[in-house]
Amino acid sequence: MRIAAAALLALTACGPTDDSADTDLNLPQDETECGAYALRYLEGEPRESFDFDEIDGEVRILHPDAIVTQDYNPKRLNVHVGKSGIISKLTCG
Template sequence: MTRWFWGGLPLIALLTACSGAPRPATAPEPPPLQASAPATCGADALRGHIGERLDESLREALQGTSGAQRVRIIRPGQGYTMDYRPERLNVHLDAQQRIDRLSCG
């Protein structure tokens, strides 16, 4: 009996390792997207500033003109959060510190 136990132990361990929870036939559905909130940062009214070099006075003017509660400056290669805040103005800069794009969020 001892020989059977030691001889069968690797087989039992192998079969136990191979068994697992059954996999679902299809991947679960992602949660539905929420309706996007209307853009309230005023980015559309600022399109004429694209291409201008950003400095502190222009940043303040953009915030004042747009009515945005916050202004976030995003430089090339810079990481930033993907949380969406419709009242925040995002100012995307190029390598020369010129405004490349304006968006809410």
């Protein structure tokens, strides 16, 4: 019994101690930096439903089987579009 209590105490000590590190509804920084979180309402909508040219910053439209660079840019908005032309997700990178 003492061993289980000691293990539980050790595990709780490993948790995060600074709650101020997580901002914007506890989202990872890379989900908010390019604006993907604010545009999540577009997921499930046709690609044509939004003019991504209006975004102030770099936007990359990713189609299935497209060849894309592997460089990471946290300020770049990635718009993942399915074969049917529907936006499946929005990410930063």
